[in-house]
Amino acid sequence: VSPWDIALCATGTAVAGENALVLAVLFYTPSLRAPMFLLIGSLALADLLAGLGLVANFAVRYLLRPPSEAAELAAAGLLLAAFSASVCSLLAITVDRYLSLYNALTYHSERTLGFTCAMVLLMWLLCLGVGLLPLLGWNCLRDQSACSILRPVTKDNAAVLAVTFLLLFALMMQLYLQICKIAFRHAQQIAVQHQFIATAQASSTRKGLSTLSLILGTFALCWIPFAIYSLVADSSYPSVYTYSLALPATCNSLINPIIYAFRNPDIQKSLWLACCGCIPSTFSSRPRTSSDV
Numbered sequence: 503v504s505p506w507d508i509a510l511c512a513t514g515t516a517v518a519g520e521n522a523l524v525l526a527v528l529f530y531t532p533s534l535r536a537p538m539f540l541l542i543g544s545l546a547l548a549d550l551l552a553g554l555g556l557v558a559n560f561a562v563r564y565l566l567r568p569p570s571e572a573a574e575l576a577a578a579g580l581l582l583a584a585f586s587a588s589v590c591s592l593l594a595i596t597v598d599r600y601l602s603l604y605n606a607l608t609y610h611s612e613r614t615l616g617f618t619c620a621m622v623l624l625m626w627l628l629c630l631g632v633g634l635l636p637l638l639g640w641n642c643l644r645d646q647s648a649c650s651i652l653r654p655v656t657k658d659n660a661a662v663l664a665v666t667f668l669l670l671f672a673l674m675m676q677l678y679l680q681i682c683k684i685a686f687r688h689a690q691q692i693a694v695q696h697q698f699i700a701t702a703q704a705s706s707t708r709k710g711l712s713t714l715s716l717i718l719g720t721f722a723l724c725w726i727p728f729a730i731y732s733l734v735a736d737s738s739y740p741s742v743y744t745y746s747l748a749l750p751a752t753c754n755s756l757i758n759p760i761i762y763a764f765r766n767p768d769i770q771k772s773l774w775l776a777c778c779g780c781i782p783s784t785f786s787s788r789p790r791t792s793s794d795v
Contacts, residue, residue: 538598640656
């Protein structure tokens with residue numbers, strides 16, 4: 503058994519457990535029903551399925567005897583669908599944050615829960631379609647020379663997925679740059695109107711920028727090397743390179759709950775109430791502003 507596969511399986515188990523906790527908090531807390539929390543739930547569900555996919559891939563490779571092509575394709579399809587949904591959920595959260603600042607006055611009336619549910623459902627149907635591609639012919643089981651590092655996906659199809667991912671990342675970066683501009687403009691307007699809170703507003707803006715840096719930096723470090731490697735490499739490359747880049751990419755699903763869920767004040771309150779039945783006296787109750795991106 504490869505130590506790399508054991509590491510991926512262990513990571514998948516941790517990812518599944520962590521995101522299951524997020525889903526449980528969202529499901530059992532009636533106050534967390536806003537569109538923003540639905541998007542966080544979509545991200546947690548995608549990462550949960552990604553973790554289960556890593557475990558299933560390990561089971562198919564080492565525990566299923568005799569090996570089954572259908573099981574291998576199904577495990578690969580689950581990973582494709584889950585990670586596609588994870589990236590799309592991250593993009594949806596980015597778009598939601600942008601709209602909450604750009605259309606601050608009409609955001610809550612336009613972004614209803616029903617509309618968000620419809621968009622999330624459409625996104626998941628698209629990602630499930632991507633997951634079915636290995637079963638529908640996007641595989642190299644009959645021609646091993648055509649395999650990519652994402653076996654059993656072919657090299658050409660892996661290149662399509664990698665280019666699509668890079669385009670989505672570029673769109674996310676552009677949206678976050680626009681969020682920065684809007685947040686700075688809001689901070690300056692508030693500081694001019696209420697000079698006595700200028701220092702607090704500057705601190706809030708710096709916190710927002712540090713959050714943006716954390717989001718983009720983590721996402722880029724985890725996924726960009728693996729996406730670029732998928733463009734240039736094929737199955738003939740040493741597998742250690744693939745494993746060393748795939749493991750950080752899967753760890754992004756381990757980091758997502760920390761960035762998007764556990765740092766949210768409302769989810770923190772629910773976790774404290776669930777764990778010890780109380781909220782710490784040091785817990786901040788300051789309302790979020792548009793700069794807290």
